[in-house]
Amino acid sequence: MMLSNTDTLFSGIENKDALMERLGCYKESYKKGGIIIEKGESVRSFGEVMEGAVSIIRYDYEGHGTLVSNAYETELFAESFSFTSTASPVTISAKTDCSIIWFPIENVKKENRLLINILTILANRNLYLTKRIEHLSQRTIKEKVLSYLKDECKKQGSASIKINLDRQEMADFLATDRSALSLVLMKMQREGLIEYSRNNFKLLNFKED
Amino acid sequence: MMLSNTDTLFSGIENKDALMERLGCYKESYKKGGIIIEKGESVRSFGEVMEGAVSIIRYDYEGHGTLVSNAYETELFAESFSFTSTASPVTISAKTDCSIIWFPIENVKKENRLLINILTILANRNLYLTKRIEHLSQRTIKEKVLSYLKDECKKQGSASIKINLDRQEMADFLATDRSALSLVLMKMQREGLIEYSRNNFKLLNFKED
DNA sequence: AACATCATGTTGTAATTACAACGGATAATA
DNA sequence: TATTATCCGTTGTAATTACAACATGATGTT
Numbered sequence: 001m002m003l004s005n006t007d008t009l010f011s012g013i014e015n016k017d018a019l020m021e022r023l024g025c026y027k028e029s030y031k032k033g034g035i036i037i038e039k040g041e042s043v044r045s046f047g048e049v050m051e052g053a054v055s056i057i058r059y060d061y062e063g064h065g066t067l068v069s070n071a072y073e074t075e076l077f078a079e080s081f082s083f084t085s086t087a088s089p090v091t092i093s094a095k096t097d098c099s100i101i102w103f104p105i106e107n108v109k110k111e112n113r114l115l116i117n118i119l120t121i122l123a124n125r126n127l128y129l130t131k132r133i134e135h136l137s138q139r140t141i142k143e144k145v146l147s148y149l150k151d152e153c154k155k156q157g158s159a160s161i162k163i164n165l166d167r168q169e170m171a172d173f174l175a176t177d178r179s180a181l182s183l184v185l186m187k188m189q190r191e192g193l194i195e196y197s198r199n200n201f202k203l204l205n206f207k208e209d
Numbered sequence: 210m211m212l213s214n215t216d217t218l219f220s221g222i223e224n225k226d227a228l229m230e231r232l233g234c235y236k237e238s239y240k241k242g243g244i245i246i247e248k249g250e251s252v253r254s255f256g257e258v259m260e261g262a263v264s265i266i267r268y269d270y271e272g273h274g275t276l277v278s279n280a281y282e283t284e285l286f287a288e289s290f291s292f293t294s295t296a297s298p299v300t301i302s303a304k305t306d307c308s309i310i311w312f313p314i315e316n317v318k319k320e321n322r323l324l325i326n327i328l329t330i331l332a333n334r335n336l337y338l339t340k341r342i343e344h345l346s347q348r349t350i351k352e353k354v355l356s357y358l359k360d361e362c363k364k365q366g367s368a369s370i371k372i373n374l375d376r377q378e379m380a381d382f383l384a385t386d387r388s389a390l391s392l393v394l395m396k397m398q399r400e401g402l403i404e405y406s407r408n409n410f411k412l413l414n415f416k417e418d
Numbered sequence: 419a420a421c422a423t424c425a426t427g428t429t430g431t432a433a434t435t436a437c438a439a440c441g442g443a444t445a446a447t448a
Numbered sequence: 449t450a451t452t453a454t455c456c457g458t459t460g461t462a463a464t465t466a467c468a469a470c471a472t473g474a475t476g477t478t
Contacts, residue, residue, distance in 0.1 A: 007293075058343060060356070066346070068339065080339075083332040084216075089340075115324040122331045123292040129338040130277065130289075131298075134267060136345040137275070137384040139436070140464065147269070167426060175346040177466050182427055184464090198426085198474095348466070349434065376456060386436050391457055393434090407444095407456085421477080428471070435464065440457105447452075 007120040008074060009048060013113055023107040030094040037078060037092040045102040046079040052098025058090050067172070070095055076121060136175055141184040144174045149194065149203050159206035163199050216329040217283060218257060222322055232316040232323075239303040246287060246301040254311040255288040261307025267299050276381075279304055288327060345384055350393040353383045358403065358412050368415035372408050379408075 049071050056068040071077040138144040152161050171178040188194050195202040258280050265277040280286040347353040361370050380387040397403050404411040
């Protein structure tokens with residue numbers, strides 16, 4: 001899924017290049033599949049995707065990996081654990097050929113405007129994660145779907161929306177099985193709760209609050 | 210649940226009182242049950258609990274409230290949506306009689322050291338939320354329990370741990386039913402996966418990684 | 419058009435879960 | 449000690465879900 005940043009790292013910053021020079025930023029390129037940060041590694045910089053995309057994957061104790069998120073152009077990654085000086089809980093690898101700009105956090109800490117921007121990005125992500133927990137805390141797939149769709153409708157300002165997840169991604173997002181999700185969606189349509197086709201959804205009893 | 214902050218708002222700050230004076234902080238007291246921030250309200254300050262505790266509650270579209278978290282002494286609240294200038298997605302009320310120190314964000318933004326501390330707190334919370342999503346994304350109660358217990362064992366550095374949730378809170382945390390959770394816990398014990406009594410748990414096949 | 423590929427819907431079954439209701443144990447209080 | 453309140457396990461049932469396997473439909477390619 002996407003980590004949306006309406007506010008970006010360089011909001012309100014005039015001379016981006018000079019600033020990056022001053023911070024000691026540096027660029028690195030990675031081939032598709034290449035490891036960028038390994039689980040357990042401790043890093044002193046965070047990254048911004050300049051070109052391409054990276055995958056953030058968490059491996060559980062048995063070694064099974066699940067996708068936490070992808071980061072695309074202009075998006076940040078590794079800020080949370082670089083700022084807290086904790087070992088990386090995830091493995092980050094190149095989803096495609098990509099180039100990354102690295103920001104050394106010790107220098108970043110000296111730049112007021114940059115701190116504010118990162119703070120804003122982190123605060124947004126916090127709100128996003130909290131919302132997601134709310135969806136995941138629903139007891140049935142039907143309730144999860146309603147929680148998610150209502151939120152999307154509110155965000156998009158309409159009862160008719162298009163989501164940017166296919167059915168499998170939607171199932172992963174709601175932590176359920178794809179075929180079980182299909183079943184529930186059909187049932188909800190028969191019940192007159194929603195109408196949908198593919199990734200277009202309409203919430204039939206939607207009311208703003 | 211608790212929002213743990215090993216790093217605090219005033220880490221590395223010498224003259225706390227002078228700083229607060231300079232920032233235009235102010236203190237307010239609330240009676241138990243009193244509303245501190247109402248859903249939809251837009252706020253330009255975040256709060257630190259000085260005494261007592263506050264409850265952060267999310268109301269869904271039907272008006273049902275669920276506890277997002279509590280904040281206790283020294284803990285922050287309302288930082289995420291005050292920094293992003295979005296309307297409060299939650300209602301915050303006094304869990305007990307309490308007093309709150311309010312920090313006007315426009316002034317906070319001028320203080321780098323404060324920004325760094327808030328950034329660290331937010332980054333930690335981010336890691337916590339991500340971990341929680343991982344637990345909630347497991348498909349069965351058994352898997353949720355294992356995911357949670359392994360994480361706690363790792364945090365506490367032992368296969369034998371005490372958790373600070375009673376059974377109902379644990380069920381809420383894992384978004385499941387209390388009696389269903391009890392059932393699964395007993396089954397796991399019979400299977401030799403765990404031993405437990407009350408809120409003391411032992412993970413029998415625990416290995417660090 | 420023919421083909422492959424992918425996304426989505428469908429079906430069946432076994433397992434898991436939610437929910438309500440009850441009972442026993444434990445801790446707290448009078 | 450008696451009384452309450454609270455926490456936790458237990459039971460039963462209906463509903464939901466996971467999972468696998470297959471069918472259908474859409475999309476893109478040669």
